[in-house]
Amino acid sequence: TLLIADTATPANSVVITIVDRSVVPVPSASQISVNASDSAEVVAAAAAAALNRVTSFGPGTATVSGDTVTLAAGLTAVRAGLVTTSVNAADLILPAGFSVIGQQIRVTDATDANNIDSRTFSYVDAALVSSPGPDEIAVRATDLPSVVATATATVLNGAGGFGSGSATAGGSTVTLSTGLTFARLVFTGSNIQVAGAVSMTVLDGATVVGEQITIGTVLFTYIDEAAIPSSTTAALDQIPVQLSDTPAAVAAKTVAAINNTALYGAGAAAVSGGNPAQIDLLLSGLTVSNADGTSLTFDGLHRFTVPNADTVIGEEILIDGTSYRFVDAAAGSPGALEIAVPAGASASTVATVTTQRINALFGANTAAKSGTTIDIPLHTVGPVIPLVLSGSQFTLPDGAAVIGDHISVGGTAFTFVNGGSADEQIGVLPGDTADQVADKTRVALNTYFGFSTASISPSDTSVVVISGLTVAGVTPASGNAVLTLTGDVDMLNQALDGLTFVPNRDYAGPASVTILTADLGQFTFDPLGQINRQDVDTVLINVLPVNDPPTIDPLANVALHEDEEPVIAGVPATQTISLTGITAGPINELEPLSVAAAPAPGTNIAVSVGSRVVNNTITIGAVSGLTTADTVFTFVDAGSVSTPGPTQFPIIVGNAVTGTAVSSTLQIASDAATVINTYFYSQGAVSDVARVLENTISLRVDSSLVTVSGTDVFHVSDQNDLLEVTGVRYSSPDETGELDFHSKADAFGIADIVVTVTDAGLDGIPGNSDDVSTQTSFTVFVTPDVLSTDPAMTPTRNDAPTLNPIGNISVGEDTGEHSVNLAGITAGPLNELDDLRVTARLDDLRVLDVAIGANVIGETLTVGTTAPVIFTYVDESGTVNVGEIGVAPTDSTYTVAIKTAAAINGSALGNVATASANYVAIAIDEAVTFTNTNGHDSF
Incomplete structure (x- = not known):
């Protein structure tokens, strides 16, 4: 988090937070969104872009060079900081307002040794507290350290402080008058109430400097060893550390300080044998706590x-x-x-x-x-420090206060961080309430230590209760099943108040807790004949069963190609999915199970090219939990709309003059899915609403909620148009089964198949109110492909267009222009919206007019030039050999044409000739030649 301060106009200052894009995909105006993997240069560019969008600054606020962002004149960047004190505690060094709000300081007046006066002051947000109390210091998040220091001095000099002249502000430092000293109340776990622990885990030197912790009744402060003047030694309640110290070195120095305290003496504390960063308190009754614990x-x-x-x-x-x-x-x-x-x-x-x-x-x-x-x-x-047992608890503040604090649980130090979290971090957001912080803490601790380690207090939802561990890492010496306590009656009653019984996971049946109380005979008058009086009480417990959800293993996604499954006897072949891990839950649940499957509601929208979809719309009705009214998404011309709105899809229409290409169907679908997802994320969606496959936008929305403006440029289908679940084969109580489905002809897109396992409840009767279901799903991607093992079949992403057959026609010679009706012209299946082109051309043709039989006998006919075939006309009354066409002298022209066509079609040329009237039409693009030697016009 950074303060970008405008020194000339402080009201324009803003606090900017860098957030994880995977957690905050749509950042606010005061956030810089980056990926964890981004380089320093990418982060710098994102920061400059975000600062230039801040309304109070405007463009030109920030420029970037490599990994460096330079601010415009008059602007200053201030990092988050800590409240620190000088070694003599007379000076208080303050950070900017956003770092100090929620912190506390204590000022002690020791000018009268017989009447020492200590007062605590809290920093509050001036934007929220219009009338601060006498012990409150109101600052704004955007205040520079010098402004915070001035506000601090003003309060200390005021009616709630120590009188005029008590404090003087200079820069970011406040200096107290003689006799007054500062003490920070910002320490490890400063905003977390912890009390009664007998061990603690420390962090490295740079982190603990300035922090405080109470051991017994002594408040220790970690100070920077390098800041101690050579002529001065640290006080007994100060723990000097070096900034480079490891947690183990800090732990060793902490133990030395505790053991050097006259009140406790040597042996009061030791470093844990199992964890070099953990300090164990060994002196009976000695505990670690902090000032917020009471x-x-x-x-x-x-x-x-x-x-x-x-x-x-x-x-x-x-x-x-x-x-x-x-x-x-x-x-x-x-x-x-x-x-x-x-x-x-x-x-x-x-x-x-x-x-x-x-x-x-x-x-x-x-x-x-x-x-x-x-x-x-x-x-x-x-x-009063209660015994530390299972049942320890701690109270949490809101997210803004807790970020940066630490707490030791089960011997492990956890740090509260902004946003995402690692194993030993608890991720919260600045805007989280105390209840939300508590719940995120519960989840993090249960993930780290195991189920049921942490729970929320039923009486205060900002309180986390620990079972089996303690806040400072102590486990009851006798384990969780048997607990032995010895001590004062009052202390024992405190310890047992809130004792919890937790049955083993998934156990149901009888149980009991036996409590044995013994007085150890300490009040028997005869020391040699002590009588140990005992009382035994048993609490009988019936652990009632609950119906745990059934189980099924996750299913892998499936990728198919359009029309990939062969059709046998009119029925497409099925895809078979193996179902595994089907159980009723724990082994003591034996109820019958049933398994069902069906495609989840969804919508596939195939789109046409850019020039056709511009100015058309896709309307998505109110989506439960996200929107309350229709959302209309419009395809706009990118050349006309320079800044598209959140529900506009910019499309490149294309221009033959300028040479710009039109947006492809794949690009349109991809861009539209991005706009739709960005919009719905801004409405609170946690996963993609839209997916894309080739030219199709696939929505996780029921098709009844989706309408389009142009059916000629869009094709809308639902999950049932794409897939059909044909059966589930399962027999209870088997742990495996099978699911059959197939894709439908000429369909492509995306659909999810949901598999539901339902048990019959504890009563074993299906359909009653105690039934519980578990669902898992997998996604089926059907791409518009044709793949075949036939080497003659080329893979394609496009079905063939259609045209109805055209019948032959006959027209008279010299009868002018004629029309032929073309019908059934489509791009193929309805989900293909390709632009089409229709062309017509004359086939290659040679027309040979023939004379009567008497005039062609003796002539030759040559058809073709590449591989010419030569025919000789002969009188059919004689022998007709190969390569000869037999005709009668009396044959008409029509008869000669028929015999000529038959001879050509019977040759190597194939079926290329058709006879009609007095001519032969030969479908060939090569020369047809003949002889005229008998003095007649033969051809």
Whole structure:
């Protein structure tokens, strides 16, 4: 995320986020969409293009050279940053507004050692909080660090702060007056409430610097070792690390700091033997938590700050090791270990009531109140840290707050990231609500650790509950099946409150939980004769069965060619698909199964060439869950419409003068599918609505919702026009079966076949309400191809056009012009929309006029020149040899013509001659010659 700041006009500044195109295919105006595989140069080009589209900047805002984007004068790019403090805690260094919103800082006034005053301030979004409270610092996401620093100093100097002159802003730094110090409340898991863990996983040095974590009652801060002056050593509650430290090095330095604390001593912590980045707390009762884990704020061992009554009721506090619970005063007289506060009371009233209660319990003047802070000099106080068991939980904020935070679960450190996620990342979006963040966390943890590791709390959907693991990576020592707890009764009751029973996956039947309670004989007066009293209770549990979905293995897609299947006795041969992995679910489910299959609703639209489809439309009716009205897509002339709208298909019409080619049917279908998918993605679609095959747009939409404006340029068909499922062969409880289908004649396109497996429910009776189904599908692509093993048959992508047969006609000589009717002219099947050309030509022909028999006897006739055939006319009353045409002297011209045609057709020339009246028509494009030697006109 980047802030692009306009220093001259701050209102024009924008926050730009780089997003993954596979997750956000249609970016907003404040997003730069790139692929994970894009090079730096491609990312730079995308960033420049996005910035030039920002309305407040306009074209020319950004130029790109290689992997570098240069901004116009007056614009500044600011990266996301962290809130950091100087080593002496007197300086606070601030990032831009979008990085600081949602964070907190604490300022402590120690000028009066007897009345130390600590206050927490929160950064809020000025666009959402019009009237910030005295402890809120309102900034805008587009504020530069210097603006954030000025706003911080103003609040610290104000009525809710420490008075005029307390803080001075300079650039991005705020400097406090003498006696005041800063502390960051931005730490590992800063926005995630975690309490009671006995181990933690750390990250590398560069990540943890500036972070904080509480061990027991000591708040440790990670600082940059290089920033410590040579004459200064780190404080006992600081953990110096180098930015280059590995997680293992950070863990070792953390353990050393904990063991060096006088309150705990050596051996309190150690690096885990199984994970060098994990720290285990070994001292009994010592736990790791953070400041968000309780609404009570503890400052050392003798001071704590209370919130208002509605927040604190139900919380607990330890005083000298005894747990006291805050309860609603309206519930009746408080018990010996309860502090009653009136519901709705302010934090100041809670402090007053709590002080009075402590003084009543421990004696007058035991506790003293200052504002909402209570001091107990002679007693120790601390938060109640429950035993960490299966059932640990943590509360999540919204996406904008949690991105960049970390949490350790099951010994593994997870990082919340924007968008996609890897194995040890939890992907969320800035706009996600706390509930959505919690659900995505649940899914990520269950994917990583296994089913049922994480669930959502039924009482608060922003709370994730862990089973079998703990938030900080601790598994109960005795395993999940047997849990043994030893300790104080109050602590045991806390630990057992919310104990969960989880039957094994797919188990149904009787079960039980046995609880053995033993007092270990500790209150027997005779130490040598201790009596261990026990109580055994058994909770009987009946795990009721549920009907799990049946199963079937995924099916591979099928590619066919149009009319590929041979037709036998009028029935096309079928395609057979093997069905496998068919079961009723778990092995303890034995209900009968049935299998059915049918093509899914869909529409195939074959298109014509560009010059014919321009100004025509495809209308898609309201699609459930995406659109509420008809969407009209229009084919427009790309030469006339320079900027097509979201529902326009630009088509190249073609121009013979300029030499531009017309859009092909394949290009039209492909471009149209892209426009349709882009539009429906913008409406919330999660997968392609349109697919393309050759000249066909295939829609995953019922054909009843699709209309076109021109049936002469489009052909619309549905799944039943393309395919027919002819049968399913399956016998329950077999795990395999077969599906038969075939494509239909002259049809091509795309269709999905859905296979449904339905069980008969736990009652074993099909058709009752407890039946459950599982579906899988596969796609059939039928391409307009003809492929054959016949070497004489050439593969083609085009059926032949049609023309009805034309009968022969006879006309009289010199009768002028005649017409022949041409009918049945089509491109072939209806889904072929080719342009056609009709041509007519005269066949090659020689016409030979003949005389009567007496005039041709003795003459010769030569037909052809390449391989000429020579005939001699002879009197048929004698012998007629090969190469001779026998005629009678009295033969008419018609008879001579008939005998001549018969001789030609019987020769090597083949059937090329036709006799009519006094002539012979010879279909040949070569010379026909003859002799005239008898003084007559013979030919």
